[in-house]
Amino acid sequence: MAKKWGLRVRNWMAQKMDLPQDVMMDLPRITMIGQIHIYIENHRGLITFTDKELRLLLKQGQLQIRGNSFVIKTILPEEILLEGKIDQVLYINENPGGTK
Amino acid sequence: MKNQWIEFLSGKVTVRVSGRGIERFLNVLIRNGLNIWNVKRHGTETVTFTMRLADALKIRKYAREKECSITFLKRAGMPFLFKRLLKNSGFIGGAILFLLIIMFLSNVIWGIEIKGAKPATEYQIRKELDKMGVKIGKVQFFVDNVEGIQRNLTNNIGNLTWVGVELKGTTYHLQVVEKKEPEKPEQLAPRNLVAKKKAVISSMFVETGQKKVDINDHVQPGQVLVSGVIGKEGQTQQVAAVGEVWGETWYRSHVELPLETNFFVFNGQEKRKHSIILGNLEIPIWGFGEPEFKEYESDKNVKSIHFLKWELPISIGNETLRAREEVTRTYTKKEAEKIAIDLAKNKIKNEVDEEAIIKDEKILHKELKNGKVILDIHFKIIENIAVGQPIPKETPE
Structure with a gap:
């Protein structure tokens, strides 16, 4: 409950103080240049990397990028620049699955 | 993007990683502050990427923990270039040696050119230069400078008015101006002019001296033509007689010419x-x-x-x-005669002075024998017959 509260406060602050959401909320910031480049900030590490798929861990959930001939041009602790032909960018939300 | 040139300077390595859990391995590397780029997947268990040379050694430690095997594929950048340069140091040595030799050779004197000097003076200058050490093949460092050479030459060689020494590259150019001294008149001892052969005087030109013969006189060899003793009786004075006496002389030549x-x-x-x-x-x-x-x-x-x-x-x-x-x-008889006369003339011309003139020629005897033309020719020649003869020193009274 306390965690949710914190989230709400931050969301409210971002809205009311006109601050960028990614800074406040630790959300990924994704910049795409056409289909060839994708630049993701605020990720939490690699999960999968093949030349057809890139999966990144986010603070909440995962980000899946599909396409082909992927090359990671740069990778830093919180940033990644991917090059290739990008077809899909997909958010995979944490499946609360266990709830019954 | 990072600046690839800086990475080139510090050196970069392409690494191939194979094994399981490559993504986790990459995460570890990134979190530990190792820079990697150009990550590519090859097949299911292999990834290649590029990293800094400085980071390349640290990677082993993490790899051991993660059970990945690592191969270094490609090395690029300055450190590797430098290494290769050291390996091929023979080439560098050669290049440096080459430059040194060029430098040495361009400091060697390769030529000395002397302009404006007579051969005799040139020889003198060359000898003087040799003494100073300015020689072909010497190193310029050990040679006096241009001004010094110039001063030395003007001081040591008498008949130079001025000498300009210029060093153009490896050659010394010397511009020489010689002193022009008037020619000294020939000092003649008192002498008479006497006839050198039998002749008839045809013309006379006496500069100094007392004329002793006249035109059309017949003279014998050794006869005094112009006396070096001048002045009145009792007040005589001895001088060197100078003059030309042209006399008619006679030559006879015998020529044989086969037809x-x-x-x-x-x-x-x-x-x-x-x-x-x-x-x-x-x-x-x-x-x-x-x-x-x-x-x-x-x-x-x-x-x-x-x-x-x-x-x-x-x-x-x-x-x-x-x-x-x-x-x-083959000559006809007439041709042979003509050629024989020419031959005789040439022969005579060789015998007498250059100034002599052939005045007349006369064929004395003509014969055709054994396929040969035989000619005896008489030449009349006008030549200078005067030669100097010192006056014997008379004992003073």
Whole structure:
């Protein structure tokens, strides 16, 4: 409950103080240049990397990028620049699955 | 993007990682602050990426923890270039040596050019330069500077008004102005002019001295023509008699000229042979076989090869074979006579002075015998017959 509260406060602050959401909320910031480049900030590490798929861990959930001939041009602790032909960018939300 | 050039300077390595859990391995690397880029997947268990050379050694530690095997594929950048440069240091050494040699050689005197000097003065200048150490093959460092050379030359060589020394590259150019001294008049001892052969005086030109003969006088060899003793009786003075006395002299010459002569001429055909001579062994290298002409004269030239100052036992021989033909020249009697006279004239001209004039020629005797024209010719020649003869020193009274 306390965690949710914190989230709400931050969301409210971002809205009311006109601050960028990614800074406040630790959300990924994704910049795409056409289909060839994708630049993701605020990720939490690699999960999968093949030349057809890139999966990144986010603070909440995962980000899946599909396409082909992927090359990671740069990778830093919180940033990644991917090059290739990008077809899909997909958010995979944490499946609360266990709830019954 | 990062600046690839800086990475090039510090050196970069391409790494191949294979094994399981490569993504986790990459995460570990990134979190530990290692820079990686150009990550590519090859198949299911292999990834290649590029990283800094400085980070490359640290990677092993993480790899061991993650059970990945690592291979270094490609090395690029300055450190590796430098390494290769060291490995090929012979080339660098050669290049440096080359530059040093060029530098050394460009400081050597390669030529001395002297302009505006007579051969005698030039020789003197060269000797003086030799003494100063300015010689072909000497190093310029150990030689006096241009002003010094100039000063030295003007001081040490008397007949130089001015000498300009200029150093152009490796050659000294010397511009010389010589002193122009008036020619000293010939000092003549008191003398008479006497006749050198029998003659009839045709003209006289006396500069100094007392004339003793007249035109149309017949003189004998040794007769005084112009006396060096001048002045009135009792007040005589001895001088060197100067003058020209032209007299008519006579020569007789005998010429024989065959009407038919055989001699050889070259017809222009030739064959060249080249060979290398090693001691006594001669190896032909060009121009084989016998020439296609029968009569020939051969002309052989042998040039020995030198190495520095030693003569090598190898020499190069050139042989030229020139075809010759026999030619017969035939004169008619008239032609033969004319040519015989010309021959005689030439012979006479060789005997007398250059200034002498052939005044008249007369054929005394003409004969045709054994296919030969035989002529006796009488020449009348006008020449300078005066020669100096010192006046014997008279004991003073």
